[in-house]
Amino acid sequence: MFEYIREGDIVEVVSLDRLSRDYNDIQHLVQRLKDKKVKLIVDDLPQTNTGNELVDQFMLDMMVNLMGFVAQNERTKILERQRQGIAEAKRKGVYKGRPKKYASQSKNREGRLVYEKVYDAITSGNYKSKAQLAREVGLSRQQIYRIINQINDQKNKLKEI
Numbered sequence: 001m002f003e004y005i006r007e008g009d010i011v012e013v014v015s016l017d018r019l020s021r022d023y024n025d026i027q028h029l030v031q032r033l034k035d036k037k038v039k040l041i042v043d044d045l046p047q048t049n050t051g052n053e054l055v056d057q058f059m060l061d062m063m064v065n066l067m068g069f070v071a072q073n074e075r076t077k078i079l080e081r082q083r084q085g086i087a088e089a090k091r092k093g094v095y096k097g098r099p100k101k102y103a104s105q106s107k108n109r110e111g112r113l114v115y116e117k118v119y120d121a122i123t124s125g126n127y128k129s130k131a132q133l134a135r136e137v138g139l140s141r142q143q144i145y146r147i148i149n150q151i152n153d154q155k156n157k158l159k160e161i
Contacts (some may be wrong), residue, residue, distance in 0.1 A: 007037040015044045016064065016072035026068035030061075042067070102139070102147055114139065120145045 005011065010034060013019050019042075020026045033040050041047070045063050050056055089095035101111040102118070114137050121127040127136075134144045 002032060002036070005033075005036060009036075011040060012038045012041040012043065014042075016042050016067040017074070020068075021071045021075040023068045026064065026071070026138040030064055038065075072091050081148075100150070102143065103150065115147060118144060119151055122148055122151055 001011070018028065019029055030040060042064070045060070045067060050059075069156065078146070086095055100106060101108055102115045104115055104119070106112045106115065117137055118133065118139075121133055127133040130144050130148075131141055134141045137144075139147075
């Protein structure tokens, strides 16, 4: 957006938290708009038309600061509740996390095929290097290492049984 706006343009957002949820980021974005001499309209903030441009700008700045604080505070509370919910779910043994894309039980067919190719190469030792294997299957080396750790974890679980 900042590449296209010009002096005299108007940027309108429904709510300040649609612009950003970080207080400092909101301050930075609003300042960039001011520097470009672009007017900001936030639909859920009351518009002041006192006739004095300086007073109107002051009121807008004050409301943006207040609403920016509220938006960041709300986001912080949401994240804290989410962390608490995940911790409680983990404690109960319910939380499993995001399903793995590259796994033998993956819902993604391509992910299963890539996993099987890596599994076959690793278990048979039929690969030159992990970097070469990663290039062959189109993954990063880090992803190859994750799959290898997964394979090792499965082997360890089988040994325990």
